[in-house]
Amino acid sequence: MDAIIEVEKKFSFSDTTSTRKIFELRKRIRAVAGGTSASKTISILVWLIDYCQQKHSKNKLASVISESFPHLEGGAMLDFQNIMKDRGYWNDARWHGTKHQYTFETGNILEFKSIDTYGKAHGPRRDILFINECNNLDYKIADQLITRTREIVWLDWNPSSEFWFYSEMLPNRDDIDFITLTYKDNEALDEITVQEIESHKHNKNWWTVYGLGQLGTIEGRIYKDWQPIDAVPFEARFERRGLDFGYSNDPTAIIAIYRWNGGYILDEEVYRKGLLNKNIADLIKNQPTESDGLVIADSAEPKSIDEIKLYGINILPAVKGKGSILTGIQFVQQQKIWYTARSVNLKKEYDNYLWLKDKLDRIINEPEQGLDHALDAVRYGLNSILAPAEYQQNATVTYHDI
Secondary structure (H helix, E strand, O other): OOOOOOOOOOOOOOOOHHHHHHHOOOOOEEEEEEOOOOOHHHHHHHHHHHHHHOOOOOOOEEEEEEOOHHHHHOOHHHHHHHHHHHHOOOOHHHEEOOOOEEEOOOOOEEEEEEOOOOHHHOOOOEEEEEEOOHHHOOHHHHHHHHHOEEEEEEEEEOOOOOOHHHHHHOOOOOOEEEEEEOHHHOOOOOHHHHHHHHOOOOOHHHHHHHHOOOOOOOOOEOOOOOEEEOOOOOOOEEEEEEEEOOOOOOOEEEEEEEEEOOEEEEEEEEEEOOOOHHHHHHHHHOOOOOOOOOEEEOOOOHHHHHHHHHOOOOEEEOOOOOOHHHHHHHHHHOOOEEEEOOOHHHHHHHHHOEEEEOOOOOEEEEEOOOOOHHHHHHHHHHHHHHOOHHHHHHOOOOOOOO
């Protein structure tokens, strides 16, 4: 195995405690668990950029891997481009848009790839590997990627539940550096974001995982028995899309819904922060399937719905009323559901969507809120299909989902 090369400790982008802790790791496997807004991914990307710029490391290949390309495109790849531009390093001529590769002046290449099957993991060897949100990848795939990496392996994830790192790697290897980061390690956060995170302290499971970065437990799951499917089959029939609005702190989520085999397939099309209404309309228009299909959107944003409609999108507000969240959840619970392989964020929300508990630790009939944007979009879309006629007639459109 080639000697592991350590990069210099340079912090020209977001010099935070998270970044410093990342640069202090030394072993071959560098595992980073953490809560929301802990700067896990950005800090690892800063390390990768500095590595690729080192003159003593030439013609190296570093791979950033995720389960789906949409997850990379709206996450790690976008973060990489922003860091490079913030530092003044970005050069359009060095970016290969088709291969999703950036070639540095040193000849080192940083590539972004989605790998969701074991066969795809049997590609060329690389020098550096970063599996972003590695808990979304099957262990056999991750193990093959790690085996085919010559130098350093980076892993990061939100510790919502145990997975192969805890059972297969941590007990059996002595070449692992394992750290936990939280939002308190990220001094770059603005006060509003910090307040938003800390407003969830009452939510025990959410706070354990996303606030404290500690391993969570799955108890009181709202949805169960959803099944994965590689992609939407040709014979599946498009029904409509569900849309939940976000912007600064929350992502906008768009989920396409297909009828198939006596149930419904959910396909995550958009899950991204910072989208204006024009961006949302353009993303819908650019979808390869039924771009003119019906969209059911959160009625709490009537102005946004009206604006998107002006851009030519067939969009209607979700029907809401007293108790509509619980009623909607019950409708969804009764359905046979599949989710596509690229629906990474939807899967994460599905795994962590729980009933709240009271002060005596008893489950109550109220869902936890916070990580539910894609699931809200699912509820809006499916409810418009499944709600009984009398519910559709009697419920009024309101701007508060009670």
